[in-house]
Amino acid sequence: MRRLSWFNATSLSLGFAFLYLPMIILIIYSFNASKLVTVWAGFSTKWYGELFRNEAFLDAAWVTIRVAVMSSTLATILGTMAAYVLVRAGQFYGRTLFSGMIYAPLVMPEVITGLSLLLLFIGIGLDRGVVTIVLAHTTFSMCYVSVVVSSRLVTFDRSLEEAAQDLGCTPMESFRLVTLPIIAPAVLSGWLLAFTLSLDDLVIASFASGPSSTTLPIKIYSAVRLGVSPEINALSTIMIGIVTVGVVTASIMTKRAAVKQMRDEQAAERAGE
Amino acid sequence: MAQVAAQKPVFAPWDDPKQAPLIQFKNVIKRFGDFVAIDDMTIDIYEREFFALLGPSGCGKTTMMRMLAGFERPTEGQILLGGQDIDAIPPNKRSVNMMFQSYALFPHLSVWENIAFGLKRQKLPKEQIDERVNEMLRLTRLSKFAKRKPHQISGGQRQRVALARSLARAPKLLLLDEPLGALDKKLRQETQFELMDIQEKTGTTFVIVTHDQEEAMTVASRVAVMDEGVMVQVDTPAKIYEAPNSVYVADFIGDVNIIEGRANQTSDQINIAWAEGQPSIVGTSTETTFAPDEKIYFAIRPEKVSISAEKPEDTPNAFQGTILDIAYLGNISTYYVRMPSGQTIKAQTANTRRLSRRNFTWEDKVWVSFTTTAGVCLKE
Amino acid sequence: MRRFILISVPYAWLLALFLIPFAIVIKISLSDTVIAIPPYAPTLDLAGGWAGIVEFFQGVDFETFEFLTSDDLYWKAYLSSLKIAVIATAITLAVGYPIAYGMTRVAPEWRPTLLMLVILPFWTSFLIRVYAWMGILGQDGLINQALLWLGVIDQPLTILNTPTAVYIGIVYTYLPFMILPIYSALEKLDDSLLEAAEDLGCSRFTTFWLVTWPLSRNGIIAGSFLVFIPTLGEFVIPSLLGGSKTLMIGKVLWEEFFSNRDWPVASAVAVILLLILIIPIILFQRNEQKQREAEG
Numbered sequence: 001m002r003r004l005s006w007f008n009a010t011s012l013s014l015g016f017a018f019l020y021l022p023m024i025i026l027i028i029y030s031f032n033a034s035k036l037v038t039v040w041a042g043f044s045t046k047w048y049g050e051l052f053r054n055e056a057f058l059d060a061a062w063v064t065i066r067v068a069v070m071s072s073t074l075a076t077i078l079g080t081m082a083a084y085v086l087v088r089a090g091q092f093y094g095r096t097l098f099s100g101m102i103y104a105p106l107v108m109p110e111v112i113t114g115l116s117l118l119l120l121f122i123g124i125g126l127d128r129g130v131v132t133i134v135l136a137h138t139t140f141s142m143c144y145v146s147v148v149v150s151s152r153l154v155t156f157d158r159s160l161e162e163a164a165q166d167l168g169c170t171p172m173e174s175f176r177l178v179t180l181p182i183i184a185p186a187v188l189s190g191w192l193l194a195f196t197l198s199l200d201d202l203v204i205a206s207f208a209s210g211p212s213s214t215t216l217p218i219k220i221y222s223a224v225r226l227g228v229s230p231e232i233n234a235l236s237t238i239m240i241g242i243v244t245v246g247v248v249t250a251s252i253m254t255k256r257a258a259v260k261q262m263r264d265e266q267a268a269e270r271a272g273e
Numbered sequence: 274m275a276q277v278a279a280q281k282p283v284f285a286p287w288d289d290p291k292q293a294p295l296i297q298f299k300n301v302i303k304r305f306g307d308f309v310a311i312d313d314m315t316i317d318i319y320e321r322e323f324f325a326l327l328g329p330s331g332c333g334k335t336t337m338m339r340m341l342a343g344f345e346r347p348t349e350g351q352i353l354l355g356g357q358d359i360d361a362i363p364p365n366k367r368s369v370n371m372m373f374q375s376y377a378l379f380p381h382l383s384v385w386e387n388i389a390f391g392l393k394r395q396k397l398p399k400e401q402i403d404e405r406v407n408e409m410l411r412l413t414r415l416s417k418f419a420k421r422k423p424h425q426i427s428g429g430q431r432q433r434v435a436l437a438r439s440l441a442r443a444p445k446l447l448l449l450d451e452p453l454g455a456l457d458k459k460l461r462q463e464t465q466f467e468l469m470d471i472q473e474k475t476g477t478t479f480v481i482v483t484h485d486q487e488e489a490m491t492v493a494s495r496v497a498v499m500d501e502g503v504m505v506q507v508d509t510p511a512k513i514y515e516a517p518n519s520v521y522v523a524d525f526i527g528d529v530n531i532i533e534g535r536a537n538q539t540s541d542q543i544n545i546a547w548a549e550g551q552p553s554i555v556g557t558s559t560e561t562t563f564a565p566d567e568k569i570y571f572a573i574r575p576e577k578v579s580i581s582a583e584k585p586e587d588t589p590n591a592f593q594g595t596i597l598d599i600a601y602l603g604n605i606s607t608y609y610v611r612m613p614s615g616q617t618i619k620a621q622t623a624n625t626r627r628l629s630r631r632n633f634t635w636e637d638k639v640w641v642s643f644t645t646t647a648g649v650c651l652k653e
Numbered sequence: 654m655r656r657f658i659l660i661s662v663p664y665a666w667l668l669a670l671f672l673i674p675f676a677i678v679i680k681i682s683l684s685d686t687v688i689a690i691p692p693y694a695p696t697l698d699l700a701g702g703w704a705g706i707v708e709f710f711q712g713v714d715f716e717t718f719e720f721l722t723s724d725d726l727y728w729k730a731y732l733s734s735l736k737i738a739v740i741a742t743a744i745t746l747a748v749g750y751p752i753a754y755g756m757t758r759v760a761p762e763w764r765p766t767l768l769m770l771v772i773l774p775f776w777t778s779f780l781i782r783v784y785a786w787m788g789i790l791g792q793d794g795l796i797n798q799a800l801l802w803l804g805v806i807d808q809p810l811t812i813l814n815t816p817t818a819v820y821i822g823i824v825y826t827y828l829p830f831m832i833l834p835i836y837s838a839l840e841k842l843d844d845s846l847l848e849a850a851e852d853l854g855c856s857r858f859t860t861f862w863l864v865t866w867p868l869s870r871n872g873i874i875a876g877s878f879l880v881f882i883p884t885l886g887e888f889v890i891p892s893l894l895g896g897s898k899t900l901m902i903g904k905v906l907w908e909e910f911f912s913n914r915d916w917p918v919a920s921a922v923a924v925i926l927l928l929i930l931i932i933p934i935i936l937f938q939r940n941e942q943k944q945r946e947a948e949g
């Protein structure tokens with residue numbers, strides 16, 4: 001029986017307070033009627049209205065969403081292929097380089113990746129715009145996807161694929177009919193991860209974007225460099241809200257599914273032979 | 274009028290020169306790097322056999338099975354199925370199906386869809402698939418569970434789904450990889466008879482891999498005892514038990530006394546000098562000839578060793594010793610009798626009388642005896 | 654054939670969009686700055702054939718690198734970044750470990766919820782979370798307001814635009830990266846090991862020090878790398894929270910590129926940063942490899 005000492009209880013409470021208070025404060029300030037963000041002047045939702053009237057922000061948001069959808073889908077396909085290579089392909093010429101390239105972007109400072117990609121685009125004469133941002137985001141996102149999918153593949157029961165082939169599937173069919181449906185949750189989390197990374201990226205987008213393709217993070221950054229802004233608070237609250245709803249829903253759904261699975265298994269064993 | 278009891282025809286295609294084997298291994302060698310998993314194997318398996326590959330972990334039985342299924346390819350040699358070399362045929366195109374040790378049921382499909390899976394790959398018309406799946410469900414008594422998913426049924430039921438799924442395509446050959454390992458003892462025994470029943474009914478050739486010798490002896494028409502990539506002996510269960518060809522096989526199956534000695538062969542018997550001060554063991558031998566004084570192993574099963582207080586007069590093989598230990602197993606007792614020369618001989622008797630009323634107890638001086646034909650003389 | 658496609662598609666992508674760009678960075682770091690578009694010379698003119706390549710190699714020099722060593726700014730920035738990264742990683746470890754440990758001590762039914770609470774900030778925009786601190790640490794930010802109101806101070810403290818703000822920002826944003834690997838390592842710890850230690854005479858503290866701490870080492874190492882390596886080249890946090898007083902190499906690189914339009918210098922800064930990072934990156938990958946093999 002594990003005991004929760006006062007030390008642990010305190011560190012947990014302080015820790016989570018530390019993690020959440022800044023965001024809660026942000027949310028509270030977004031309803032501050034005063035333009036001086038930190039001086040409370042009464043409750044108001046006018047900044048949300050201002051936000052939705054701001055064309056520049058809305059355009060940037062649209063660009064950002066388009067880029068995120070395209071890059072995360074592409075990254076998921078490439079990342080899943082890469083995961084397969086890492087887990088299943090065994091030895092091949094240049095394998096060390098391959099795994100190095102897959103894991104390096106996870107820890108590489110974004111300024112380096114961003115700079116290098118921009119220099120590439122200029123070198124081959126590619127105009128910077130939505131396409132270049134998508135290419136850039138796909139490249140670093142696919143590494144995250146491959147980490148998520150490969151850790152699922154490692155624990156995947158290969159006898160399921162053998163059984164599928166034994167029953168008449170070609171290797172492609174066994175992937176499509178058996179492997180993919182079963183690893184689908186991991187692939188989906190990979191997609192979501194890539195989506196979030198793309199949505200949130202500032203540094204690489206700054207290097208890879210052009211004048212007509214400003215993303216939301218770039219807009220936010222240029223706004224806040226000058227100081228706090230109430231519209232940004234409103235925007236932040238909306239984004240925090242969306243993420244919270246998403247994460248909490250996903251959590252509840254996973255928990256429910258796991259509980260149901262366990263109950264089913266227990267019932268089956270009890271009913272027995 | 275005397276009635277002649279109807280005799281079931283003895284199933285022994287391996288003895289029939291007119292029968293063509295279904296499976297042929299011809300000098301098959303399988304290497305994994307430096308490790309030789311299968312060492313020059315040549316064996317014929319016939320249709321409708323229930324053939325068991327028996328041996329400890331690492332003996333190569335699973336490798337043999339995977340080569341038949343198509344998941345491994347022989348390094349050298351040929352494997353023929355129905356006269357055809359199957360090396361180039363991928364697993365999905367062979368008329369061989371496998372029942373996996375872990376069952377490998379598709380967790381995202383229902384029992385029905387699992388069984389129908391192989392049939393759908395054959396692109397059969399829907400009515401035919403439905404009919405066949407229902408047939409399989411009836412055969413394995415799973416009709417009630419058709420809509421359930423694998424995690425919603427018990428372990429024994431999952432095993433039956435795996436069996437139904439592997440039989441659905443009516444393969445010529447069914448491979449079973451330790452199919453009963455996950456079941457508890459009682460369930461295992463019931464399922465063994467079910468398997469034999471289904472095999473006979475469907476007329477499919479079964480090749481089963483197991484490390485459980487009781488299982489092999491129960492279900493198989495022939496058992497291949499394997500060790501380190503080689504088939505040490507291939508015979509019916511009776512012959513394997515009563516006439517093992519080596520100490521390894523004698524020891525692997527059931528309980529046995531192995532007595533080492535020096536041979537002295539005459540025209541009709543073999544005298545074995547096995548202990549100082551004791552008369553020779555008298556045994557019989559058929560094909561093997563032993564040179565004078567050659568090392569010989571005498572294998573005799575404990576149930577064939579009688580134990581008595583007085584010296585029995587009906588056999589030359591009678592030796593006196595002291596009871597070292599008694600293992601009481603409910604239906605039988607095994608007596609460990611220590612000989613003056615140091616060896617321990619196991620004698621087994623059924624407990625026809627209750628524990629307190631038996632003749633022997635620890636430290637008693639007793640005579641162990643056996644007939645001259647009860648044991649087997651082996652060279653190694 | 655299938656296998657070939659499976660391997661070559663992602664491989665080719667990574668070569669083209671990851672490796673080759675690095676080669677270009679190196680190449681440009683060896684070029685000179687010119688007022689032109691693009692603002693560097695010589696450019697590699699492949700159309701010029703072999704002569705063009707030779708001319709290119711004649712034109713490159715280490716002038717940019719020499720420049721980096723001559724101006725104090727650069728090596729000071731590297732050093733400052735190293736110092737900040739090391740200290741920030743240590744603080745994050747000190748803050749994150751007790752949280753991860755506490756999470757393993759609560760009743761099992763609460764753990765998924767706590768895990769979700771740790772992951773939620775991770776999914777929230779990095780930029781927004783850093784921005785949040787601007788409103789708290791500023792002259793009229795929440796902290797100053799509170800302290801003034803309580804009468805603890807009479808003049809607002811300058812926290813924003815100092816290294817302290819940067820430390821707070823780094824610890825705040827990278828905390829989930831430290832907590833998750835440590836939690837995962839601690840979670841795998843077998844309770845019976847701790848009971849055995851106590852059975853053999855350890856106090857609760859000694860049990861922790863001799864059993865729990867060493868066995869959570871993998872998590873500590875992974876978490877530390879996940880914080881240290883990106884922090885070294887961090888840009889957003891020093892830019893928004895650090896002001897001009899905080900010198901970090903990521904900011905220097907950005908300014909060289911966007912403000913000074915000096916691409917060769919920016920590239921040279923990147924090359925040296927990469928060289929500094931190569932050893933930690935390789936160590937990190939080795940550690941991950943070992944972990945994977947141990948589990949798999």
